[in-house]
Amino acid sequence: MLSFHSPIHxxxxxxxxxxxxxxxxxxxxxxxxxxxxxxLQARGHELCAPGVDSRPLLEQLHSARYxxxxxxxxxxxxxxxxxxxxxxxxxxVWPVRTLRSDIEPENFTARLGLYSIDNGSPLAPGTxxxxxxxxxxxxxCAAALAGKRRAAFSAMRPPGHHAGADFMGGYCFxxxxxxxxxxxxxxxxxxxxxxxxxxHHGNGTQSLFYRxxxxxFVSLHGDPRTEYPFYSGHADEAGEGPGLGFNxxxxxxxxxxxxxxxxxxxxxxxxxxxxxxxxxVVSLGLDAYEGDPISTFxxxxxxxxxxxxxxxxxxxPTVFVLEGGYAAAELGANAVDVLEGFEA
Amino acid sequence: MLSFHSPIHxxxxxxxxxxxxxxxxxxxxxxxxxxxxxxLQARGHELCAPGVDSRPLLEQLHSARYxxxxxxxxxxxxxxxxxxxxxxxxxxVWPVRTLRSDIEPENFTARLGLYSIDNGSPLAPGTxxxxxxxxxxxxxCAAALAGKRRAAFSAMRPPGHHAGADFMGGYCFxxxxxxxxxxxxxxxxxxxxxxxxxxHHGNGTQSLFYRxxxxxFVSLHGDPRTEYPFYSGHADEAGEGPGLGFNxxxxxxxxxxxxxxxxxxxxxxxxxxxxxxxxxVVSLGLDAYEGDPISTFxxxxxxxxxxxxxxxxxxxPTVFVLEGGYAAAELGANAVDVLEGFEA
Numbered sequence: 001m002l003s004f005h006s007p008i009h010x011x012x013x014x015x016x017x018x019x020x021x022x023x024x025x026x027x028x029x030x031x032x033x034x035x036x037x038x039x040l041q042a043r044g045h046e047l048c049a050p051g052v053d054s055r056p057l058l059e060q061l062h063s064a065r066y067x068x069x070x071x072x073x074x075x076x077x078x079x080x081x082x083x084x085x086x087x088x089x090x091x092x093v094w095p096v097r098t099l100r101s102d103i104e105p106e107n108f109t110a111r112l113g114l115y116s117i118d119n120g121s122p123l124a125p126g127t128x129x130x131x132x133x134x135x136x137x138x139x140x141c142a143a144a145l146a147g148k149r150r151a152a153f154s155a156m157r158p159p160g161h162h163a164g165a166d167f168m169g170g171y172c173f174x175x176x177x178x179x180x181x182x183x184x185x186x187x188x189x190x191x192x193x194x195x196x197x198x199x200h201h202g203n204g205t206q207s208l209f210y211r212x213x214x215x216x217f218v219s220l221h222g223d224p225r226t227e228y229p230f231y232s233g234h235a236d237e238a239g240e241g242p243g244l245g246f247n248x249x250x251x252x253x254x255x256x257x258x259x260x261x262x263x264x265x266x267x268x269x270x271x272x273x274x275x276x277x278x279x280x281v282v283s284l285g286l287d288a289y290e291g292d293p294i295s296t297f298x299x300x301x302x303x304x305x306x307x308x309x310x311x312x313x314x315x316x317p318t319v320f321v322l323e324g325g326y327a328a329a330e331l332g333a334n335a336v337d338v339l340e341g342f343e344a
Numbered sequence: 345m346l347s348f349h350s351p352i353h354x355x356x357x358x359x360x361x362x363x364x365x366x367x368x369x370x371x372x373x374x375x376x377x378x379x380x381x382x383x384l385q386a387r388g389h390e391l392c393a394p395g396v397d398s399r400p401l402l403e404q405l406h407s408a409r410y411x412x413x414x415x416x417x418x419x420x421x422x423x424x425x426x427x428x429x430x431x432x433x434x435x436x437v438w439p440v441r442t443l444r445s446d447i448e449p450e451n452f453t454a455r456l457g458l459y460s461i462d463n464g465s466p467l468a469p470g471t472x473x474x475x476x477x478x479x480x481x482x483x484x485c486a487a488a489l490a491g492k493r494r495a496a497f498s499a500m501r502p503p504g505h506h507a508g509a510d511f512m513g514g515y516c517f518x519x520x521x522x523x524x525x526x527x528x529x530x531x532x533x534x535x536x537x538x539x540x541x542x543x544h545h546g547n548g549t550q551s552l553f554y555r556x557x558x559x560x561f562v563s564l565h566g567d568p569r570t571e572y573p574f575y576s577g578h579a580d581e582a583g584e585g586p587g588l589g590f591n592x593x594x595x596x597x598x599x600x601x602x603x604x605x606x607x608x609x610x611x612x613x614x615x616x617x618x619x620x621x622x623x624x625v626v627s628l629g630l631d632a633y634e635g636d637p638i639s640t641f642x643x644x645x646x647x648x649x650x651x652x653x654x655x656x657x658x659x660x661p662t663v664f665v666l667e668g669g670y671a672a673a674e675l676g677a678n679a680v681d682v683l684e685g686f687e688a
Contacts, residue, residue, distance in 0.1 A: 018436045023367070032350075092362050093462040094438035097445055098508055098551035099575035112573035118437040120464065189504075207442035230454035231443035310438055 001320075001339040002144055003153040004050045004137035008211030009033045011126020011185055012158050014088055017171075018119040024315040026122065027326040028171040028293060033157045034321060040155060043340070047155075050136035052143050054195045057179045057186070060136055061208055063320040065104060066166035069115055070173055071128045079249040090119045117162070117169035117203075117229065131158060131173040139144065141319040142183030143144055143221030145279060151318040153284075153339055154180070158259070161202035161283045162229060162305070170200060170229060171324070177283040178208045179216050193277035193316075197267055197307065198285020198323040199295040201233025201249065205283065211243040215273045219283075220264040222296065234237040261288060265307070268276075277314050280316040286334045288310040294324050304334045308341020318342070345664075345683040346488055347384050347497040348394045348481035353377045354552040355470020356502050358432055361515075362463040363638070370466065371638060371670040372515040377501045380666060384499060387684070396487050398479035401523045401530070408566075409448060410510040413459055414517055415472045420452055428541075434463045445510075461506070461513035461547075461573065475502060482520040484664040486527030489623060495662040497628075497683055498524070500639055504575060505546035505627045513575060515668070516545060521627040522552045524663040525559050528623045537562065537621035539612055541651065542629020542667040543639040545577025545593065549627065551643030553620040555587040560619045563627075564608040566640065567595040590619070601642040605632060609651070613658055624660040630669030631676045637670050648678045652685020662686070 010030040025040040034188060040047055058067060069076075075087045091113030095101045102301035105111055112123075120286045134156035142154035154176060161177055162170030181192045186265065194209070196202035196219040208214040224233035248271050272280065286304070288297040299307075325331045354374040354611030361370045371412055376466045384391055402411060413420075421433045435457030439445045449455055457468075478500035485496035492649040498520060538553070540546035540563035554557040568577035583591035592615050594608040616624065630648070643651075655662065664683060669675045 018434075022434075090362075090366075092464055093513075093572065093574055094440050095575040096438050096440055097462050097511060099461060099547065099573070100556075100578070101441055101575065102391070103575075103578060105568045107571075107574060110572075116444060117440050120436055167441060169437075203443065225450045227451075228437065228448040228454075229443070230437055231445065231447075231458070233440040234444070234447060236374075250496060284658045336557075 001147055001151055001153050001343055002048065003155045004035050004045050004048050005155040006049055006133040006137065008091040008133040009130045009157050010196060012124050012130035014122035016135045018090065018135050023224060023288055025073050028158055029328060031328045032325065032331050033155060033322070034156045035332035036335050037329055037334045041197070043336055049269060050133060050140040052136055052139040054135035054139040054179050056087055057182050058181055061165065061178050064085070069111060073123055073129065074125050077123070080108055088122050090122065091116045107265055107327065113289055115167050117167050120170055121168040121173070127173060134158070134160060134176045135174045138319065138321050139183045140182040142180045142187065145184065145317040146187045151320065151342060153320040155322055157322060160204070160321065161198060161323050162204045164204040164207045169204065170253040172204060175204050175208060176203050177281050177311060179319045180321055181279045185214060189290040190277045191216070191275060192279050192281065193272040193275055194222065194283065195272060196282045196283035197282055197288065199287035199292065199297060200228050200285070200324060201229035202283050202333060203229045203232035206232065206237065207249055208227055209243065210239055210247060211241045213242050213246050216246045216277060218248045218268045220250040220252060220261065220268055221238065222254055226254050237312065254296040258300060258303050259323045261299060262306070265310055269310060277316060278285055280314060282311060282320045283323045283337060284320045285323035286331050289327055289330065289334055291327040301334065304337035309344060310339040312342045315331055345494055345495055345497050345687055346390050346392065347458045347499045348392050348484045349381050349499040350393055350477040350481065352470070352477040353474045353501050354456065356398040356468050356474035358466035358468040360432060362434065363628050372502055373672060375672045376486045376669065376675055377499060377666070379443055379672055379676035380499045380679050383680045386537050389681055394477060394484040396483040398476070398483040398523050401483055401526050402479055402518060404526055405519060407510040410459055413455060417467055417473065418469050421467070432466050434466065435460050448605035459511050461511050465512045465515055465517070469509055471499055471517060476502060476518045479501065479523045481516045482524040482663065482665050486531065488526045489528065489661040489663060490531045490548050495664065495686060497664040499666055501580050501666060504548070504665065506548045507544060508548040508551040513548065518547060519548050519552060521549050521625050521665045524625045524665055529558060535560070535619060535621050535624045536623050536625065537616040537619055538625045538627065540565065540627035541632065542627055543636065543641060544572050544629070544668060545625050545632035547573045547576035550576065550591055553568065553587065554583055554591060555585045557586050557590050560590045560616065560621060562592045562612045562615055564594040564596060564605065565614055566598055570598050581688040584608060598640040602644060604642060605641055609654055613654060616658055621660055623656060626655060626662060626664045627662045628679060628682060629667035630675055632672065633671055633678055634671065634672055645678065648681035649685035652682040653688060656686045
């Protein structure tokens, strides 16, 4: 499958994150994309550098002040103290209920909290460059579909599906799947479906299209009652206003097995068919894999080609965007198995 | 001054907090209240154990599910793993913009995030007992006023003014000043003013009375553009609905000197007079003190008796509730100086 990749992703390599309150080494590492690219090369897939500047798309999806913050966040951090080069900034206050989001604080840490949903999305010197290159890759995939390719894959990280209009979260900074969907819309595709198969609910993508009927968002994921992001992804989230009925969440109990998961995938695909989507964007998280260190679903190695085969039966031009999956050594094989299952 | 105190406060003694993203020893320590009590005793003030059960007041102010969570939080934490006895729970995800607060997650850390605005409010085995005893002390102060005392002081911690209906924050868990104000209202006082002189905006108290005209909230504090809690405390927050016009914020630039501070205090007092308050609750933070380690105002030792004198000129039955102030060694003297200035 035609795949887009840039080594710039490796410039986002923060050492530590906070995971459920504990400071731990980052799960979301450059090695993840490196394994995927190595597998693509080993199996002879076509790898291209992203050629499309996604900025106009990002400006449609993300707020201007969030983009301005993210692009300069690391230099703002360094400007506070040159010694910050060796430190990681983390937020510590968040504008939840009764607190305001409309005024941007002058305090850097408070700005970081304003633009975050968690303290699990650490910044690094190359965060903007890496996330922007990922958005460019997603836009390049959409452009490949306009050029009559059946499918394309963005083999980039950090992931994007937890990022909303004006917040980062869950290792995500810019919403690459939303960029691909918006690019397809701008190319004239009337109805675009986004299918998110990451273990964690794609709250950012959902929120970006929640009031829109032209982009259907469908997600299967760990039940937010027990799984990140906890405050989004419930079955009763159906869209709002003109978007009502164009959001479908299929939360599955932690520990769900492959049979349960594929049943939900079937329901997701049927909704995409009834929507009469003309193109598909797949948020391709691989953390439904039984070997994932921070997830609990039971998909085995052999289930990933099956996933690709099922998606192929939708018979839609399809963009695949790499999201989560933290069993890094198996990530490449599982991802490429999906793509090859799709192409088979 | 008649003062209420219980040694139970010392059961809330978490070792570490997160301060602007860094894990540091707690600023908010049991020694704080111990210094205040020692000073009260040394100067011959009357100390009583709180005799009023504040639960009915807490149930008017805080949500039932928040109270249930807070009361059992430490035992929930221990139930996850007995080894948690030696660990501190910290939240890591918060339900900000587009995320939901209506469903309580089953994951403990996620519940902690649901009920927090920051990760600077660490729990300890005795958090509930200490915070509840502080609420009892505040209610006891109000009862003393009903008994025709001119004033009473709650010499308790942890503080309360950042705690809202369903969230902890800024070392605060239950809103003691709000308990005192509500108790006064329930005793038949028609109009109660809450004056918050803590360095940090009392966002919790503001939020609890934001739609009410019977309780005026007035606060002077460090400008939230640069100071905690960052997302609340701006001058344009004037109340909502029936509460419109009954909230007055007087944010002062970081580094403001005593003259500037007392000018703002004058404006605050004039608003309390025009409101025709029949009783006053003072959220007595002492962190406007020039020696405070995490604040920037310039009040000297001699300014605290002046503060008490100015408040006395309002000529109102007054409850003083201890809030912040982290120069622990001088905290007792500064607090009791305010009380004695008031009584002079």
